[in-house]
Amino acid sequence: MNAHIDNLWLEAPTPDAAKVAKVERETHKLEKRLCRQVGQAISDFNLIEAGDRVMVCMSGGKDSYGMLDILMKMQARAPVDFTLVAVNLDQKQPGFPAEVLPNYLKNLGIEFHIETQDTYSIVKDKIPEGKTMCSLCSRLRRGILYRVARELGCNKLALGHHRDDMLQTFFLNMFFGGKLKGMPPKLVSDNGEFMVIRPLAYVAETDLARWAAHRQFPIIPCTLCGSQDNLQRQVVGEMLREWQKKHPGRIENMFAALQNVVPSHLMDARLHDFRHLQTTGVASDDGDKAFDEETYSDSRLPGVQVISV
Secondary structure, three states, X not given: OHHHHHHHHHHOOOHHHHHHHHXXXXXXXXXHHHHHHHHHHHHHHOOOOOOOEEEEEEOOOHHHHHHHHHHHHHHHHOOOOOEEEEXXXXXXXXOOOOOHHHHHHHHHOOOEXXXXXXXXXXXXXXXXXXXXXXXXXXXXHHHHHHHHHHHHOXXXXXXXXXXXXXXXXXXXXXXXXXXXXXXXXXXXXXXXXXXXXXOOOOOOHHHHXXXXXXXXXXXXXXXXXXXXXXXXXXXXXXXXXHHHHHOOOHHHXXXXXXXXXXXXXXXXXXXXXXXXOOOXXXXXXXXXXXXXXXXXXXXXXXXXXXXEO
C-alpha cells in the first residue's frame, strides 16, 4: 500500500510540468478560437469560394503572419478547394531585412512572390517632414498590389486587418471624417477588378499577439510609417484599450453594434425615408423608445449586461 502511494507521488507532475501543460492547453484553446473566428467570418461574408486564388498580402507584421498561418490551417480542412499565394511588397525602407520573408515563406513551402518597388523614396520626397505618410503610402501600395494580383492570376486580396482595426477606423471616420463608416470584411477593389477580403474581421489583436509569440514569427517592424509618433490611429487605439481596461466588454459591445445598425434611429435620409414617414395607428416594436431603459444580454457576451437608454 505504501509503495503504491510512493509511486503515485513519483508520477505526479512537477510544478514546471503542470505549468507547461497549462500553457499548452491555453495555446490549444487559442488556436481553436482563431480558426473558429476566421471560419465564421469566411462563412458569414462568403469571403472564400471554390476555385478562388487568394493573394495573401504579407507586411511582415504579426497580423499578416497570423492571417497566413490560420488560412493555411483552414485550407487544409476546407470543404472547397482554393489557392493561397503569399505576396510581400518590399518598399526599400532603409535597413529592411529583405531576406526574412522569402526565407520564411520558402520554409513553409507555399507559393509566394516578393515585389520590389521603391515607394519609400517617393513618399519621403512628396510628404513634408513630420506629416503623416500613411495616405500616400497606402495609395501607392494599393496600385502595385492590384497589378501584382493581375499578373499572378488572383481574384481576391486578403488583408490582415482585425477586429480592433475595424473599430479604430470607425472612430477615426466619426471623429475626423464626420461619417459613420468602418472597415468592411469584404468589398470590391477601387478599380472594380478584385474582391478585397479581411478574414481576421472577428479576431482580437491581443489574440494575434499571443499567437505570434507562440509561433515565433520573424516580425519585421515598419520603419516607414510605424515609427511616426502621435498618429491619430494610435491615439484612437489607445483610447479603445483604455476603455476596455476600465470597462471590460466594451469593445465587444461596440463591435457587435457595427453588425446591428438601425437606420430608422439615425439621421441619414438616404438610408431611411424620414420625409415621407407617416403615422399608421398600429403599435410597432421599432417605434420611439428613446426614453425607455432597456436591459438585455447578448449571447456573444456571456455575463455582460447592456443597458440602452
